[in-house]
Amino acid sequence: MVKIRQHTHHITIISIHPSIPIDTYIFLHLSTHVKAFELRKQTKAELTQQLDDLKRELLALRVSKAKDGNSPKLVKIGILRKSIARVMTIMSQNQREQLRIFYKGKKYLPLDLRAKKTRAIRRRLTINEASKKTVKQVKKLTHFPQRKYAIKA
Secondary structure: OOEEEEOOOOEEEEOOOOOOOHHHHHHHHHHOOOOHHHHHOOOHHHHHHHHHHHHHHHHHHHHHHHHHOOOHHHHHHHHHHHHHHHHHHHHHHHHHHHHHHHHOOOOOOOHHHOOOOOHHHHHOOOHHHHHOOOHHHHHHHHHOOOOOOOOOO
């Protein structure tokens, strides 16, 4: 089993199989690694195509794992799974962003796009509702306003 740790500036490889050269591990690690900032620039069709490619590649690796057992390509399984997760996350973020644009200015917002906060805060009176006064309060305030006093120094 091979474990690869990638830090900001270098790659650490732990527990290498003796028959496989170290260059193979580094190449395999860097070949399928997708970056989120690169994915954000792609269109929905490109993201979908990349997701299909990654899933197809993962399926092939799982088949080879069942067939061969111990292969240097098996290192890629974890990398592929994370790449798939990245692509799906970016697709989800893009979709939510488009939905926010669509619902902006509308009276109602879907529940998953609303602010979470807490249950108590969500049920609290709005600022407008809290500031409203009853007829009795309005009459009392107009007939008996707060008195103003001037204090002589």
